[in-house]
Amino acid sequence: MRITAVEPILLKGDQAYRSTAGGEEATDNGDWQLLVRVATDEGLEGWADVETLAPPAVAIIAGPGMAVMGFKSLSELLVGENPLEVERLWDRLYVGSAYYGRRGIAMQCISAIDNCLWSIRAQAAGVPLSTLLGGRRRDRVTAYASTLFRDTPEGMAAAAKGYVDLGFRAVKFGWGVFGEDPGRDRELVAAAREALGPDRALLVDPGWYPVGWSKPGPMRSRREAIALCEWLADYGVGWVEDFIHPERFDEYAAVRAASPVPVAAGEQVATVWDFERFIQQGCVDVIQPDLSRCGGLTVAREVARLAEEAGIDLVPHSWLTHLLTGYSLQLIATLPRARFVEFNVSQSALTRGVTVGRPFRLEDDGTVLIPDLPGIGVEVDRDFIQAHRAN
Numbered sequence: 001m002r003i004t005a006v007e008p009i010l011l012k013g014d015q016a017y018r019s020t021a022g023g024e025e026a027t028d029n030g031d032w033q034l035l036v037r038v039a040t041d042e043g044l045e046g047w048a049d050v051e052t053l054a055p056p057a058v059a060i061i062a063g064p065g066m067a068v069m070g071f072k073s074l075s076e077l078l079v080g081e082n083p084l085e086v087e088r089l090w091d092r093l094y095v096g097s098a099y100y101g102r103r104g105i106a107m108q109c110i111s112a113i114d115n116c117l118w119s120i121r122a123q124a125a126g127v128p129l130s131t132l133l134g135g136r137r138r139d140r141v142t143a144y145a146s147t148l149f150r151d152t153p154e155g156m157a158a159a160a161k162g163y164v165d166l167g168f169r170a171v172k173f174g175w176g177v178f179g180e181d182p183g184r185d186r187e188l189v190a191a192a193r194e195a196l197g198p199d200r201a202l203l204v205d206p207g208w209y210p211v212g213w214s215k216p217g218p219m220r221s222r223r224e225a226i227a228l229c230e231w232l233a234d235y236g237v238g239w240v241e242d243f244i245h246p247e248r249f250d251e252y253a254a255v256r257a258a259s260p261v262p263v264a265a266g267e268q269v270a271t272v273w274d275f276e277r278f279i280q281q282g283c284v285d286v287i288q289p290d291l292s293r294c295g296g297l298t299v300a301r302e303v304a305r306l307a308e309e310a311g312i313d314l315v316p317h318s319w320l321t322h323l324l325t326g327y328s329l330q331l332i333a334t335l336p337r338a339r340f341v342e343f344n345v346s347q348s349a350l351t352r353g354v355t356v357g358r359p360f361r362l363e364d365d366g367t368v369l370i371p372d373l374p375g376i377g378v379e380v381d382r383d384f385i386q387a388h389r390a391n
C-alpha cells in the first residue's frame with residue numbers, strides 16, 4: 001500500500017470562542033478548523049482533526065518545501081511511502097521538518113497525520129485501533145463534560161445542573177473569567193460544587209495565561225499557585241489543571257509537591273522526550289497528552305507506558321471534534337487505569353458538524369461506549385466538510 005495524498009482541509013465557521021454569563025453553553029473555536037486526510041492507493045483513508053493555527057498549517061502540510069532535508073513540507077515526505085510503517089514515518093516527518101518544526105504548528109500537523117496513519121493501519125488489519133495499541137481492557141469509560149467557566153455563580157449553578165440532568169458524573173470548568181477576581185473565583189467554584197452535589201467529580205482548569213486572559217495581569221507566583229490549590233481543596237476538586245506556564249517543569253514539580261489537590265497537565269507538551277522529563281520530574285498526578293498536539297498516538301502510547309511506570313493516571317486532553325474524542329477513546333480502551341474521557345460539550349457548529357450524527361452518547365451510568373469497529377469507529381460528514389471548506 002502507498003500513500004497517494006496528504007490533504008489539509010481548511011474549514012471556516014462563523015462562531016468565535018466564547019464563554020457565557022448564564023447557564024447557556026460556551027463555544028469552542030468555531031472560526032477555523034483544520035482536518036487532515038491521508039489517502040492510499042488501496043482506497044483506505046485516515047481522517048484527523050488538528051488544534052492549531054489552521055491557515056499556515058495548510059502550507060506546512062501541502063505547500064512547496066525546499067530542496068534540503070529539514071525544510072520539507074509534510075506531504076512531500078509521505079507521498080509514495082507505505083502507510084503501515086507508522087513509527088518510521090513519524091521519524092521521517094520529524095527529521096524532514098526539523099529546521100522549522102519540532103514543536104508548535106509542525107508537531108500539531110504531524111500529530112494529525114500520525115493519527116490518520118494509525119487509523120489506516122487498523123482499517124487495513126480490520127480491527128479497532130485499540131487492538132493495535134495493545135488490546136481493549138474496557139468497553140466504556142466515564143465521561144466528563146468539558147466546558148468554560150460562566151461569569152456568575154448563578155450561571156455556574158444553572159450550567160452544572162444542566163450537566164447533571166444530562167447524566168454526567170463529572171464536569172470540568174475552565175478559563176473564562178477565572179483568575180480576574182479571587183473572591184468571585186471562589187463563588188463560582190462553590191456554586192458548581194453545590195449544584196453537582198458531593199458525589200460528582202468537579203475538575204477545575206484555571207488557565208495559565210497572565211491572570212484573567214481578557215484582563216491581563218501578572219502570572220501567578222508559586223505562593224499564589226499553591227494558595228489556589230489549597231482553597232480548591234475545600235471544594236473537593238478532583239484535579240487542578242494546566243495552571244502554570246507549560247515550559248516551567250520545575251514550577252509544576254514544586255507546586256504539585258505542596259498541593260493538597262491532584263495536579264493535571266501536559267496538554268501543551270509534545271514528543272516522548274519532553275513527556276519523559278515532565279513525568280520524571282514529578283510535575284503531575286494526571287498526565288494529559290492531547291493527541292492532536294503531542295505527536296499523535298505514536299507519542300501518546302509511549303506516554304501511557306511512562307505514566308504506568310511513574311504510577312500516575314493518564315487522561316487524554318480532548319476538546320475538539322469527535323474525531324479527537326474517537327482517537328482518545330481508542331487509547332483509553334487500552335490503559336491499565338482509565339478514569340475519564342474528556343467530552344467537549346461546548347462544540348461550535350463547525351466542530352460539531354465534522355462527524356456524522358452524534359457519534360457518542362452518554363449511557364445511563366454516565367459513561368460513553370468505546371467503538372469496536374475497524375479504525376476509530378467515527379465517520380466524517382463529507383457534505384458538511386465540502387460546504388465549509390475554505391481551501
Ligand SMILES: [Mg+2]
Pocket residue numbers: 174205241242267
Ligand atoms: Mg486545559
